[in-house]
Amino acid sequence: MKLQANGIQIEVDDSGADGSQNERPVVLLIMGLGMQLIGWPPDFVQPLVDAGFRVVRYDNRDIGLSQGFEHAGKHSLVWQTLRQRIGLRVRSAYTLQDMANDALGVLDALGVQRAHVIGASMGGMIAQRLAATAPDRVRSLTSIMSSSGARGLPGPHPEIARSLMRRPAGRSEDALVDFSVGFIKLIASPAYPYEASALATRVRTGIRRAYRPDGVVRQMLAIGADSDRPTVLSRIKSPTLVLHGEADKLVPLECGQDSARRIPGARFVTIPGMGHDLPPQVSAILLDHIIPFVRSAGEAP
Structure with missing residues (x-):
């Protein structure tokens, strides 16, 4: 909806x-870069429902079926990456x-005063921001395979x-x-x-639901532009759990460790054999x- x-x-x-x-405590799930709400698989969502929670997940802006930002254009990812490397500010839409x-707006629209917030990868970064800037709305924070930045x-x-930095070999569905399968395997x-x-099959389902590569680039630039989050994390007051895979090659383990170190009282747990x-x-x-x-x-229930 x-x-x-x-x-x-x-x-x-x-x-x-x-x-x-309506009487159940709400769990808000925030997915990562370029991922749609269906990136939270049923075997993650249903056990939370079975445990007595109301589970809310959504498509981030510019991805899936949510509003796009094509009108904002698209900065060069290569050029903005070079700017970041020499200490200049990344420009993002x-x-x-x-x-x-947006996440706070979803809670408002649903009439939810407080939620347990779980974010994965970029979704963990968004969840960190939400917990730091709207502490009265976040019962707990769980940051999965994410980073302090x-x-x-x-x-x-x-x-x-x-x-x-690569692009598909063609525009056909196959x-x-x-x-996408090749990248996921990496x-x-x-x-x-x-x-x-x-x-x-899972990848094909996602592509048929929505395919928005320019939105992925704009989200990547938003991550690159988020330079002050390391200092913001100290404001988080919610109980926090940081989970990270020991075999994560996209967002290495040290990134999760640093997140937990910067969030007061955070509990850090590593998962052997888990990637991204x-x-x-x-x-x-x-x-x-x-x-x-x-x-x-x-x-809790």
């Missing part, structure tokens, strides 16, 4: 849309704080960094699927591989940590 949030149209999936879960305000932290493995959890046909994805086995391991944490952090 579409909601008006922070002045724009946001596509939302709410497990309590029929009103049957919007900021991660704007995206955090501090200068000097290690970046993606060189092969992955090169892949981020070419787009092959390209960042995937080595101890928990996907079944090949299931991965291809959510295969079924990894979802189960994460939820073994998340569900007890969320229950202990606020009014």
